[in-house]
Amino acid sequence: MAESQESIESLVRKESGPQRDPIASRSTSAIILISTVLLMLCTGWALYDEGFGQRPWKGMQQEFVRRYTAYLKSIRKDAGKSEAEVKETPEYQQLADEATASLDKVKADIAEKDKQVAAIQAKLDAVTEPFQNQRGRIVVLTFKLETAREGSLWHRYYKRQRDSKLNELVNFEMPDDSGKLARRKMKYDELEKTFNDLRDEKAKVLGEKAELLKEPTEFAKRRDEYLKNHVSLLPQKNIDDLIRKNQNSFDYTILGHQINVNEFSIVDRCEICHLGTREPLTINATDMSPAGPGKKKLDDLANAFVSHPRKELLQIHNPEKFGCSACHGGNGRATTSVVKAHGQNPFWLHPLFHKENTEAGCQMCHANDRVTQGADTLNLGKDLFYQRGCMGCHRMEAFDREADALTNARQQISQLQDQISANERQAKLDTDSSANASDDAEVQRLLAHADSLRVQNSQLAARIDELNLQTRYLQQDQKKIGPNLKDVRLKLRQEWIPVWLKDPQAFRPGTKMPTFWRFSVDEDGDDDLKAVAAYLWQNGFDGKAPAQAQGDKNHGKELFESRGCLACHSIGEEDQKIGGTFAANLTRVGEKANYDYIVRWIYNPRERWAPYSYQEHRDLTPEDYAKHGLPFLFDTDLHSKSPNDGSELQVQNMTVMPNLRLSEQDARDVATYLFSLSSPPSYPDASYMDDPKLAEEGKAEIKQYGCAGCHEIKGFEEEQRIGKELTTEGATPLERLDFALLTQDAEYGRDPLKLHPKDKEQEWYNHRGFFEHKLSDPSIYDRGKSQYLEPKDRLRMPKPYLTEEWRTSLATLLLGSLGAEGANVPASLFYNPQDSRRQDVQNGWWIIKKYNCMGCHVLQPGQRMSVYVNTGDPAMTTGSVLSSLPFYANQKEFLPPMLTSEGARVDPDWLMRFLKDPSLMQPGEKPATSSTAAAATSSPNAGASPNASASPGAKPTGEAVSKTNDQTGGRLQPQWGANRNGVRPYIQVHMPTFNFSPNELRMLVRFFMAVSSQNDPYVKEPMTPLTESERSIARNIFVSGTPCLKCHITGEPAHDAKAIAPNFLLASQRLKPDWTFRWLLDPAQIAPGTAMPTGLFKKDQDRWVVNLPNPPSDVANYHDDHARLLVRYMFMMTPDEQRKLLSASPAPAKAPATAAPAAQKTGRNNKRSNSREQVSRYRRGSARDRLSHHQSRRNHHFVKS
Known part of the structure; x- marks a missing residue:
């Protein structure tokens, strides 16, 4: 039984125990802890990144507030002291006293006016409310009446109501004249009239008060302006306001410093970091030093916190309209890093310009x-x-004004000529077709159409005439950077050309001619160089310039240094260079050039050897003129058309060098001086340059390297550029x-x-x-x-200097x-700009810069020019080139005049005449001719120069004369206005003749007028004639202590030898009366540094009187403006009146002894002897000594003419 029980139990299925859970069976505390820590760290990082990482500017702003506040506190004490110091100055106290005295003078009247205004205002206040209430009721009824149907019951009702209100008596109280309130009753019309009368009366009294305060207000304005301009820092109150703003209400957000221009979608946050940009104070880096204001220890933040270096630019480029990145570049929206904000990311198209390139934003x-x-x-x-010469290879828009206009004109002429030909064919066809027309109507239509085509052709021909004239002017305007290489055989030594092409900088350091490095580095570079030299030599004009005798190098040196040559050219080598950078250094010109050609060039650099026809694409020869029975004569005035087809020719060298109007002998003297500076060395044989095969190879090389961009070369006159457009x-x-x-x-x-x-x-x-x-x-x-x-x-790009x-x-x-x-x-x-004035200014600048006018003249206060002053490399200087040279260091009165206010100073019609002919030679006068020209041409060998035979390839003289335009036996053309300065004959620097075209003349005159904000056209106002009494008074002002006759030319030779100012006889045709009046009052304000004295007149109430301690009685008793009287007197000056003025003035001092020989001796040897004496004095004496031996003769000639 027991065994049975066990077997049964063994047969029963038993439940297994729970398996081990990997989650439940072990602790997750570490994982949770780590995750929590990481989450907390990420949260902390996110918070930090949100508050600081993505906003690095917050720390910068806090640092700015700290440093700026420290700086403001450091200057607060000095600001108050500075203001107090200014108020203690005699100038400020005088202005304050004048303001107080002016106010005291009208104080009683002002009080009376204030009393009247108060009484009127009381009445006005009393009548305003009842008037406005009644008017409101009537307006309402009038509106209802107008909107009601006419004739309706409501229309009649509203009409009765409105009429009732118009006749209703309004009761109100209004003060009477004694100020007591009195009850008044008025109808609406009376109310309105009373209200308007009181307002008009108040306005009248306030106007009288304003008139009384006009003078005190002006004096107070001068006082306050003086304080404002002389207080270097802000007042203490303003500084305290800035400190409170920093400490209490500084905006630490983006929006507070962001610039947002919705119209152009511009968002810039630059001022989030650059916080000092628009602060009212000028903040320097040392003011923002981390170690404290004024300390030299600087960091990046100190440089970032400075104010804008050019605050005046912010006035015309308001950041609220333009932003910041529009001019400076960079990414204006970025705020997380300097690299991003400055646009230095490789994918940002507009990085911040470097400091030295900031002005690229202006372009x-x-x-x-x-x-x-x-x-x-x-x-x-x-x-x-x-x-x-960059524009020789590269096109850039606006730099090809003349070339583009010329191309356009020629294209239009060609198109119009084609149209005329087509019209002629059609007219002939219509005429022929009319003979076979079927009826009279068709005949009339065809003949009418033929007639209309012929009329149209006449109109097209008129347009072609206009374009031909414009072409003529534009060809006159067109200039090349380099010399005309068709003259190479006439001008240069054959064997020198390869040396120059090999390395121009070795021969003339700093030259414009770039170095074609391929000639040195390429295996076939030497062969290319020889080929280029051969082509240039074989395609140059064959002939000789007129033979010239040697000149006086000492006199030539004097002329070179005093006539203005150094405004463009330089002289000297290495660290002894002196002069301008606009044109070539001429120290070694004798090593390369032909003396006869250089004399011809100095005499008239625009004179061309042969004219060029753009229609026939060749240079014309004497035979082209002879077959039409014309002399070989060409110029810009009357002989600019081709004898073959009537087209406009290029009749002058395309150089910017002007004609200095030197005599032929002076040109020889200057050339002799230049050739004396060096001796021609021996160069390697260059007979290969006569090889025709080599010349053919050279033609390809010239095309390859684009030589025709800067030079005129036979066969390349119309060659296009080889470089990329850089616009x-x-x-x-x-x-x-x-x-x-x-x-x-x-x-x-x-x-x-x-x-x-x-x-x-x-x-x-x-x-x-x-x-x-x-x-x-x-x-x-x-x-x-x-x-x-x-x-x-x-x-192919060569290396420029x-x-x-x-x-x-x-x-x-x-x-x-x-x-x-x-x-x-x-x-x-x-x-x-749409206004013509600004366009006129820029059009004029193109011409000013083209001809280097700023080499001699100051056209802008503070203008900067490149110049050599005993230096190897050019340096920038303030003023003109001439003003920087040691010759004029202490003799500014002998410099050409400042032109900063030329448009306000001179009559534009006179200016046009002067620019066209600076000698102002009269039409009846004859151009000067050289007395020695016959001697120079009587014998072919008389003018033999050191380089006269430097033409190995030249053909013998004889039959070649007619073919090659050989001028050996010729002479230079007469020089119009030789050795004559039209306005200032006492200045050795001659205003040259630039042969301006009518285009350039017009633009220059309009430029000067526009720069001075003058009306165009200028209408000369009539001037009140002088009475005899006024004429006598003005004469007394001239001769009774004012230094007018001491400096100005008068026509008396002994006096004029020392004169340093123009003749008064020119004033009426040359100057403007209003400018002359301002000039007399304060010339230094118009032309700083002028020799014209200041303080000739003083203010006496509302007029200016002559500033003399004891003026003549008639002058003292003249109660009108003395300065205005003197202006009228000068503008009505006649030669007879000038003689009377001289007779009434004290006897002038005798002329310097050195000037007499120059004025009296006429023999050439005596002149040369005197010249040598003066040259010696020129080198060691004053500018007055250097100029005296020319002044007497020239000034006397000027007055006579």
Whole structure:
């Protein structure tokens, strides 16, 4: 039984125990703890990132508040002291006393006016409420009456109600004249009249009060302006307000400093970090030093907190309209890092411009401007793009004004001529068809159509005449950067040409001519060089310039240094250079050039050897003129048309060098001086240049290298540029800039040229890096691959001479040349003035810059020019080039005049005449001719020069004369206005004759008028005639202590030898009366540094009186304006009156003894002897000594003429 029980139990299935749960059986505390910690860390990081990581600017703002508050507290004490100090100055106290005295003088009257206003206002207050209430009721009834149907019951009701209100008596109280209230009853009409009369009476009294306060207000304004302009810091109250703002209410949010221009979708947050940009104080980096204001220890934040360096620009470029990144580049929305905010992410299209290239932002909007005010670096870049020949290979919009206009005119002429031919054919066809017409109506229609075509042709012909005239002017405007290489045989030594082509910088360091490095590095470079030289030599004009005798080198040196040549040219070598950078250094001209040609060039550089016809594509010869029975004569006035087809010719050399109006002998003297500076060395034989086969190869090389972009070369007169257009070069995608094998070096900052040694391993894989390296060494992107390229595929850009500053300026120009599509701003923000005045200003600047007018004149206060002053490399200087030369260091009165207010000063009609002919030679006068011309041409060998035989390939004289225009036996043309200065004969620097075209003359006159904000056209106002009494008084002012006759030309030779100011006889035709009046009062304000004295007149109430201690009685008793009287007297000056003036003045001092020989001796030897004496004095004495031996003769001649 027991066994049975066990067996049964064994058969029963037993439940197994629970299995081990991996989750429940072990602790998860560690996992939960770790997860919790990680979650807490992530939460903390998220909170930190939200509050600080994504807002790094918050810490910067807190630091700015701390540093700025410390700076404000440091200057608070000095600000109050500065204001108090200004108030203690005699000038301020005088202004304050004048303001107080002026106010005291009218104080009683002002009080009376205030009393009247108070009485009127009391009455007005009393009548205003009843009048306005009654008017409101009547207006309501009138409205209901007008909206009711006419003739209806309501219409009659409202009419009765309105009439009742108009006649209702309104009761109110109003003060009487004694001020007591009195009850008044008035109808509406009386109320309205009383109300209006009181208002008019109040306005009248207030107007009288304002008139009384006019003078005190003016004095108070002067006092406050003086305080404002002389207090260097903000007043203490303003500084306290800034401190409270920083401590209590500084906005630490984005929106408080964000600039949002909805119109152009501009959002800039730059001022979230650059917090000092628009602060009222000027904040420097040292003011924001982490160590405290004024400490030298600086960090990045100190530089970021400074105020805008050019606050005046913010006045015309308000950030609320333009934003920040529009001008500076960068990502204006980014705030999380400096790299992102400055747009230095490789995918951001508009990175922040580097500090030295900041003005690239100006170019974006001002691309069409020749001069952008305040952008000196950009302006220099544009100057260099033109002057250094970049535009010879590369087109840039706006730099081809004349060429584009000329091409357009020629295309129009061709199209019109085609149209005329088509019309003639159709007219003939219609006329012939009329004979076979079926009826009279058809005949009349055909004949009428033929007549209309002929009339249309006459109109087209008139248009062609206008275009031909414009073509003539545009050809006169068109200039080349380099010399005319058709004159190469006439001008240069044959064997010198290959030496120059090999390395121009070796012969003339700093020259415009770039170095064609391929001639040195390529295996076939030497052969290419020889081929180019051969082509140029064999395709030059064959002939000789008129033979010239040697001149006086000492006199030539004096002329070169005093006539203004150094405004463009320089002289000297290495660190002894002196002069301008606009044109060539002439120290070694004697080593390369033909003396006879240089004399001809100096005498008249625009004189061309032969005219060029764009229709026939060749230079015309004497035979072209002879077969039409015409002399071989061409000029810009009457002989500019082709004798073959009547088209306009290029009749002058396309050079900007003007005619200095030297006599033939003076031209010889200058040339002799230049040739004396060097001796021609021996150069390697260059007879291979006569090989015709070599010349054919040279033609291909000239085309390859684009030589015709800068030079006029036979066969290439109409050759196109070879370089890429650079109008929008700054917008070229970075991937399309070919860094070649240097891409990785650029990305990792490995710079083979070491352009920026201070910025070690700085990435230059960007537009700036590409441009700067290309300008510094154009061959750099051919390194390592040129041997694998065909010659036509190799880089061709030559290496220009550029200083570091010049390179930066050109890079700035290119970086900013973005165009409308690549710009960081919408095109609607571009500067595109619609008013003609601003356009006239920019049109004029193109001409001013083209001819280097700023080499002699100051046209802008603070203008900057490149100049050599005993230096090897050019440096920037303030003022004109001439004003920087040691000759004029202490003799500013002998400099050409400042032209900052020329448009306000002179009559535009006179200015037009002067610019056309600065000698102001009268039509009846004859041009000067050389007395020695016959001697120079009597014998072919009389003028033999050191280089006279430097033409190995020239043909013998004889039958070649007519073929080649050989001028050996000829002479130079008479010089119009030789040795004559039209306005200032006492100045040795002559205003040259530029042969301006009518286009240029018109634009220059309009430029000067526009710069001075003058009306165009100018209408001369009539002037009140002088009475005899006024004439006598004005004469007494001249001779009774004022220094007018001491400096101005009077016509008396002994006196005029020392004169340094123009003749008064020119005033009426030359000057404007209003400008002359301002000039008399304060000339230094118009032309700082002028020799004209200040303080000739003083203010006496509302007029100006002569500032003399004891003026003559008639002058003292003259109660009108003395300065105005003097202006009228000068403008009505006649030669007879000038003689009377001289007779009434004290006897002039005797002329210097050195001037007498120059005025009296006429023999050539005596002149030369006197000249040598003066040259010695010129080198060691004053400018007055240097100029005296020419002044007496020239001034006397000027007065006579």
